[in-house]
Amino acid sequence: MIRKSTIPILAIVTLVLIATVGLNKVKAVDNTSSLSIVDKLSEKFNLNESDVQTVFDDVHQERLQEMNTLREQKLTEAVEAGTITETQKQALLNKWQELEQEREQKRQEMQTWFEDQGIDETKLAPYLGFGHHGGFHQGMM
Numbered sequence: 066m067i068r069k070s071t072i073p074i075l076a077i078v079t080l081v082l083i084a085t086v087g088l089n090k091v092k093a094v095d096n097t098s099s100l101s102i103v104d105k106l107s108e109k110f111n112l113n114e115s116d117v118q119t120v121f122d123d124v125h126q127e128r129l130q131e132m133n134t135l136r137e138q139k140l141t142e143a144v145e146a147g148t149i150t151e152t153q154k155q156a157l158l159n160k161w162q163e164l165e166q167e168r169e170q171k172r173q174e175m176q177t178w179f180e181d182q183g184i185d186e187t188k189l190a191p192y193l194g195f196g197h198h199g200g201f202h203q204g205m206m
Contacts, residue, residue: 095183101187 107114140154
């Protein structure tokens with residue numbers, strides 16, 4: 066039963082990935098707009114940009130928390146199934162948290178470097194393929 070449901074799920078995931086890659090390549094060719102979605106929504110609906118950014122940041126944090134909760138639940142199931150020990154589960158959670166902090170530190174380093182170089186990464190991003198989320202730090206998890 067698991068195998069029967071896995072094949073269609075894998076097929077859907079593959080199609081989504083192919084479509085995403087295709088759309089990103091098309092977007093890379095079309096560099097007519099460097100506005101992020103926050104900019105576009107703020108402009109279109111006459112909203113304060115910082116308010117829109119706050120909503121996006123809140124949603125991002127909610128999704129991150131949901132992902133972490135789900136990850137912990139799945140690891141708890143692995144402990145209950147005897148696949149890993151509670152100590153191993155905690156080690157995995159600690160390592161993921163450590164990697165997440167390292168990514169955030171690297172993102173901040175890059176942001177500072179751009180500022181030191183006088184580069185507006187939101188304007189440069191479409192040329193480098195990073196513009197689909199409004200810069201290097203706006204990606205969804």
